[in-house]
Amino acid sequence: MYLYNSLSRKKELFTPNHPDVLKMYTCGPTVYHFAHIGNLRSYIMEDVLEKYLRYCGYNVKRVMNITDVGHLTSDADTGEDKMLKGARREHKTVLEIAQYYTDAFFADCDKLNIKRPDVVEPATHCVDFFIEIITRLLEKGYAYLAGGNVYFDTSKLEKYYVFNDFNAEDLDVGVRESVEEDTNKRNKNDFVLWFTKSKFEDQALKWDSPWGVGYPGWHIECTGISIKNLGEDLDIHCGGIDNAFPHHTNEIAQSESYLGHKWCNYWFHVHHLNTPEGKMSKSKGEFLTVSLLQEKGYDPMAYRFFCLQGHYRKNLVFTWENLDNAAAAYNKLIEKIAAVDPEGEVDEAVLAELRARFCKGMDADLNTSLGITSVLDALKAKASGATKLAAVADIDRVLSLNLIAAAASKREARRLAEAAEEHDPEIEAALAARAAAKKAKNFAEADRIRDELKAKGIEIIDTPQGAKWKRIEA
Ligand code: AMP
């Protein structure tokens, strides 16, 4: 598979480090609020990547952190602690907020068919290991103490900007974020590994450390959680494009300084979902959630389909009209699948060819839109219905659009509607007799009528509007 690597800024043929396991790490959510559908775009595309790698036969081990401490409202170590802000907003403790929004995040993932990573670790469970890493960074001279905090010294690195050619002058953090610059920093891009001098009197979560009571910075958690669970090297690291700088840049700085060698080979960055007004952001207060889409009558699968229609390295613009178009295209696809008669035998040769067509698109830097096209190709193939449906089911192991189940419910709904229109005086008389028997509490008679109809291939469906019937498919 060819995958774009943000490190080399090229598409590269993907080769894992080890033959037995492919190690994948994903930056998890900051659990101070619901995930917005932009965040979930990143997780959908990462989910497709993981599933496609599994489809190709790799044994993937995927790890994700949950940010429940240390993420300040500015990625440059300034502003308020996001978790504390959430707790204050909802008059709850930080841990209650973290649990509530972690559960909400995975509930959204379930609705969107996003698989849970093999390991999910909240940052607050790994603080001892972060302290161990920071201690080593201090011993190796990559970190320093200033004003009560521990900072990473970016001037100790030969190359700090790994993803971009920023001019250091352009990244004057204080000016950029229009907040007070941290005068403890020796270099503009130095970042906090450990805070003891909390800016907030009421900092909720604190741990003892060799540098005083405090809490870890945001970046160290991904380094720690990845190394703890996946060891000293990593195949693919994922995240939204906004994480490339400073978060991932800082992760690389501290991980490679700690380990003394290269850490991660491939960096997979998903570009943003924007509204026509600009970036979607949780901190702006009002934002779009999966629940809101559902309240407006959209199937979460229509949103997943909308995401898969676009390429992960292009920004995607969200409008209701765009979502309507995606929902219509998704429905049409389901109709087409529902119309396939599942007759005949599966032709393995044709199935292999359809699979290969799917792989051709996906191997080209995860072209999910071609992935969808290959479903249409399968439906148009000169093959038995059984072969077509086998190909659709196979491709949907990766796309996860509920294609087979949604088509089956569509068929079922159609059959019920047809049954509702069908009249048969004999069956209706039997249903009336059954209703009368039930009313007279003669359940044995009611059951007898049900069994008699069943023997004739008629199934009774009890609905709030009374009993309906349908023919049982042979
Ligand atoms: P957060 O919960 O803020 O830590 O973000 C969770 C994930 O969503 C990270 O990988 C971010 O890079 C990603 N992300 C944030 N905003 C967007 C967006 N508008 N579109 C796509 N991904 C995003």
Ligand code: ZN
């Ligand atoms: Zn991270």
